[in-house]
C-alpha cells in the first residue's frame with residue numbers, strides 16, 4: 001500500500017468533568033467535538049493528542065475523551081501534558097495513553113512519543129535515558145520518523161511561554177540534526193500554530209482545540225482565532241506535508257482580556 005498516511009494532531013483540549021465546563025469562555029468539550037468533527041470530515045489513519053487532555057484532573061473528563069476517541073475508530077496516541085494526571089489518563093484510555101517512551105511503527109514511518117512532563121511544574125524536561133534510547137533507535141534505523149511531545153523544544157518568541165518549554169530541548173534538536181530521517185518534531189502546549197525548521201526537520205506547534213494563545217506576546221494573552229488542529233500527511237518516500245486547519249467559525253468567544261488561567 002503506497003498511499004500517503006493522513007494523521008491528525010489535536011492538542012490541549014482541557015476537558016472538564018462537567019459537559020458545560022468552560023476555560024476562559026470556551027466550553028471545552030464543545031470546541032473539542034467541533035474540531036474533531038472537522039478533522040474527521042476526510043478519511044484519516046490515526047490521531048495524536050499532544051497533551052493537556054483534561055483540565056480538572058477528573059476521571060469523568062478522561063472518560064469523555066475515551067468515548068470520543070473510541071467513536072473515531074482510529075488508532076489514537078495520547079501524550080500527557082502538564083495539566084494531566086497520568087494515573088487517571090492510563091486508567092481511562094488504556095493503550096491509547098502512550099508510555100513515557102514509546103515508538104509506533106506505521107507503514108514507511110515511525111512515530112516516537114516522548115513524555116516531557118515534570119510532575120507539578122509547567123515547564124518540561126526530557127529524561128536523558130529516553131534521549132539515549134531515541135539516539136540508539138535512530139542509529140539503527142533509516143525509516144522516516146516523527147517525534148511527538150507536549151512541550152515546545154524551541155523558543156516560540158513569547159516571553160511568558162519560552163521559560164515553560166522543554167528545558168533541555170536543545171539536546172533533542174541536536175539529536176535530530178544527527179539523524180536526518182527525523183522529519184518533524186511536533187508539540188502542543190503553546191496553543192498556537194508554530195512552524196520552523198532545524199535543518200530539514202520541521203518544528204511544528206499546534207493550536208488548541210479550545211483557547212488560543214496570542215503569538216509573539218510578551219505576557220499571557222488570548223487570540224481570537226478559532227480552534228483547530230494540525231494535519232500531517234506522510235508520504236512513502238519520506239516527505240512530510242502539513243497544515244493547520246481551523247473551524248471557519250466558533251460560536252463562543254474567549255475572554256480576550258484574561259491575564260492567565
Ligand SMILES: [Fe+2]
Nearest residue numbers: 012052081189
Ligand atoms: Fe494547554
